[in-house]
Amino acid sequence: MSNLHNTIEYINSLSQSDPKELIDRSEQRFKNIIRDVSDKVENDSGLQVVMLAGPSASGKTTTAQKLAEEFTRRGMKTYRVSLDDFYLDRTDIPGYSEGKPDYETVFALDLPLIDKCINSLLRGETTVMPMFDFVSGKRKDESYEITLGKSDAIVVEGLHALNPIITDKLPHERILKIYISVSSRIYDENNKIILNKRNMRFIRRMVRDYNFRGSSVENTYELWDNVRSGEDKYLFPYSGLADMRINSIHLSEPCLFKETALNLLRNAELDGERAKDASRLIRALEKFNSISPDMVPETSLLREFLG
Template identity: 35%
Template structure:
């Protein structure tokens, strides 16, 4: 399969987003709010979710038709990679395949061997933090039908352990691995390209807002990802907004270094954005942003984000299906993320 160029890959995501907006008749914040005000919020949610499900089905269908055996998934922070992996696995099961999730994080090198950055801190995001030789040896053995014992990385001790977790796969089995380096050819250097199916996932929306003087301003997708992360980090890690904002610059730097350069390696691009999501994530983010004190160094940024979420009507979170990608952030999902 001929790989997409970087520009074509991003363009593909944008075109998908535009197509979804056209189908529901919403290309602006004003139209989105009007639909919610008219009592059609649930209809909007369900239509958006079905369009996204159709995309997952199409990717699964291609994987099955092309008999790919290892699926590699990557994308920026808060793209919804974990939920997407679960949903793709379920779709593959419906097509008669048996998916097995492989956690790339279990192939970290032992802590004492982990590279350090220019400040002397452990760099857990560089590809050298992974034991690529072991990962490739294990994956090659699995794909050739051998039985292996999968490692488990103990993040408390900083060491790889073996706990009797064995795996052997048949011809109808597929491996699913998601992580920041999954599209980097160096990560799976020993695997046959014919076995790989690489997926890039990122949330994009083509919503505009009235910017005055008949100007249309595009709603920031980056702010959408930041809000997703704020809500998820508070729910799952107890982090406040300030903690998330303090890490965001580093997160973005890591994306620029380790993820975005390899978008063009993808066989499929998946848009994990949902037209209605700002109304749902914004509802969850609002009290967290309001809690930022006026004497905080992040107060102005919190106020800017509050003005952003205030543009959108709230939507009832009960409308969101249990398997929605948004459940990875707002909670209440069936995958216990």
């Protein structure tokens, strides 16, 4: 905890005296993480596939993009692949016939096609890659092709990217497995938790749902229960298999999300445990200073949520 300074006292002190410095330190810390992962791949000539897994609102998408950009900058032509494009048609997903399709299970993916595509790429073959249409719930008619050269790389991101059902079919010496999440809590001076890891991811998700999808807090809570269940069953048991771990926390984020999150939570119509949880989050966020999101660089991981 001391190395990261993840205390509300530190965050509020720096956000008041020099908010730009708090943001800059958060951004530089994450740049250093991207550099370290890139060093690992660059220095091991056998590695060509990065398997990047993490829970909802961990920053997987932006991290995959940043890794691809850094690899490319270092001379490795890099492709990004989302496991979401390998979904089965909605009607073929387990549970669909009972009216409860399980989109979180690894068996909602076309596993033989994942195996075929990645291993084909590693053999240097031109490979046809699928695309999925989430509106229709079906695979698109169009596709795209990738040919992986000897010095090229691919970053594969998704909830199930560390699942042995997928990774055991791949040559282990050619892949780097990475787990990303918010991996730190924020404490007060008495070592009491102010925001836990899931709190921070929920706030990210809530703000993103509102900014990008016009979605309500009520809807985010409705989805969150299934998301959590899927993570518990299909992701967390395999997080220990990662070769590297990325902590995507930005110490500036409670201050940056504060005003939007408070406005959403205070106006939400919730009851029961969800109302209690929202009240806890309101009390926690009220303890932080506010920083304008306008100060956040356009290249920041937090832009995935702030817009």
